[in-house]
Amino acid sequence: MPPKAIGPYRVLETLGSGGAGTVYRALDRRSNDEVALKLLSTGGPSLDDRAARRLAREFETLADLAHPNVVKVFEAGVHAGQPYLAMELIEGLTLRHYLDVSFNDLHTPTPSSRFPLTIRRTADDDFGSVDSPDEEEDDEVEDDGTFGLNAFAEEAPSEDLASFHGAGDDSDSDGMRVVDPRRAAPRAPPPASRPATPKLADLNRPERMGKLKDAMLQVCEALAYIHGHGLVHRDLKPSNIMVDDDRQVRLMDFGLAKFLADDAGITADGKLVGTYRYMAPEQILGEPLDGRSDLYSLGVILYELMSGRPPFDAKTPHELWRQVLETEPPPLLALNLHGDPQLARVAHRLIRKEPDDRFQTAEEVYEALSE
Numbered sequence: 001m002p003p004k005a006i007g008p009y010r011v012l013e014t015l016g017s018g019g020a021g022t023v024y025r026a027l028d029r030r031s032n033d034e035v036a037l038k039l040l041s042t043g044g045p046s047l048d049d050r051a052a053r054r055l056a057r058e059f060e061t062l063a064d065l066a067h068p069n070v071v072k073v074f075e076a077g078v079h080a081g082q083p084y085l086a087m088e089l090i091e092g093l094t095l096r097h098y099l100d101v102s103f104n105d106l107h108t109p110t111p112s113s114r115f116p117l118t119i120r121r122t123a124d125d126d127f128g129s130v131d132s133p134d135e136e137e138d139d140e141v142e143d144d145g146t147f148g149l150n151a152f153a154e155e156a157p158s159e160d161l162a163s164f165h166g167a168g169d170d171s172d173s174d175g176m177r178v179v180d181p182r183r184a185a186p187r188a189p190p191p192a193s194r195p196a197t198p199k200l201a202d203l204n205r206p207e208r209m210g211k212l213k214d215a216m217l218q219v220c221e222a223l224a225y226i227h228g229h230g231l232v233h234r235d236l237k238p239s240n241i242m243v244d245d246d247r248q249v250r251l252m253d254f255g256l257a258k259f260l261a262d263d264a265g266i267t268a269d270g271k272l273v274g275t276y277r278y279m280a281p282e283q284i285l286g287e288p289l290d291g292r293s294d295l296y297s298l299g300v301i302l303y304e305l306m307s308g309r310p311p312f313d314a315k316t317p318h319e320l321w322r323q324v325l326e327t328e329p330p331p332l333l334a335l336n337l338h339g340d341p342q343l344a345r346v347a348h349r350l351i352r353k354e355p356d357d358r359f360q361t362a363e364e365v366y367e368a369l370s371e
């Protein structure tokens, strides 16, 4: 049951849940405006006054940001010891659903395709730990039983789906997650059936490609803006990008990763904050991040939305990290012969291992996408 009220907000309905908490449609009783209210789930101790003040400070930066492609954050607060964020309510879809081809045989749904998630104490926080529920979340299985493109946009896209599950790390395959790279991840048995091959013709539909390119350009504008303010998103992925009814893109969950970890994305107990599939090599290594790490994540998004599979695909998180650090991804156009060559070139350059070898700025990516 959702809470009836959170701070000065009346909760109207649940919009969705992610790795870090639950988002509600809520009414600001002071202004009568509707907002999206994200209540961060804390499995640990509640926030004390000092921590609450720090939370408010962390989000002052966000509240100052104003860009048509960055979700507006109005307020941060604490409700019954749980931090919450009030933000602009977007009537639309996440990028993964917006570009969803929604047909039955893209993939065989695999029930055990989720990781448990734990968000632990952050490096310099007083906020306590946050453990998400371990229950399965099945938002990739559509109401009509179809399995959409999003299924491989953020899940292990191949026969590896099940083998990630229970691999021994504190993570979820969709959402903010914390990963301990030092922990060994035993292999799980292979799933019973292999997934069907995506229908590439559907991926390449001109209307879909037009939407993809337009969304990417708007994400570049958002990234150029936040990078210009000296900020890094750190957890860019299709579910953190929303597209409204007017096709206007909003970058979401910006600042959350920073709130949960230190400058290198490392929590107090040595865990990485981020989302496996989209993490740049330097993020995996716990090195300092800059805007080019977000550009890497953008490249992974572009690669998988064009090819139907991510650039690196492994049976365990450790194998995934090894590939990200050491191996070259398959040429996108070998996976999708009729993919757009220019977009494929952009994707490959974005996912170069060395930040110096990538595009250096979101503006450069914008230019390249516009060619």
Ligand SMILES: Nc1ncnc2c1ncn2[C@@H]1O[C@H](COP(=O)(O)OP(=O)(O)OP(=O)(O)O)[C@@H](O)[C@H]1O
Pocket (backbone or CB within 6 Å): 015, 016, 017, 018, 019, 020, 021, 022, 023, 036, 038, 071, 087, 088, 089, 090, 091, 092, 094, 174, 175, 176, 177, 239, 240, 252, 253
């Ligand atoms: N500002 C918003 N306006 C409208 N709907 C929103 C807004 N923010 C989030 N949502 C909805 O709530 C859902 C859950 O969001 P949330 O940020 O908790 O999860 P996520 O992004 O899918 O995962 P994670 O938090 O792990 O990154 C989203 O998928 C989206 O449908």
